[in-house]
Amino acid sequence: MRIIIDRDRCIGAGQCVLTAPGAFTQDDDGLVTLLPGHEDGTGDPNVRYVPGACPVQAVTVSDD
Incomplete structure (x- = not known):
């Protein structure tokens, strides 16, 4: 599995952390x-x- 994050697009809504807290977090x-x-x-x-x-x-998220 491959995860690509576009931090320029991110608005900090936090849905990633709420959905998959074992893999994602938010920086400062x-x-x-x-x-x-x-x-x-x-x-x-x-x-x-x-x-x-x-x-x-x-x-x-894509399969490799």
């Missing part, structure tokens, strides 16, 4: 970031739902 500016070691989507089974939860589609 409130923007989405992956938790260390979760770049491949491991850590939270709900990672696949994050693109649909994000109001500005700042996160893309």
Whole structure:
């Protein structure tokens, strides 16, 4: 699984963290970031739902 984050598009809504808290967090500016070691989507089974939860589609998840 591959996760792509467009931090320029992120508005800090936090839906990624609410949907998959085991993989995502927000930095000091409130923007989405992956938790260390979760770049491949491991850590939270709900990672696949994050693109649909994000109001500005700042996160893309694809199968490798």
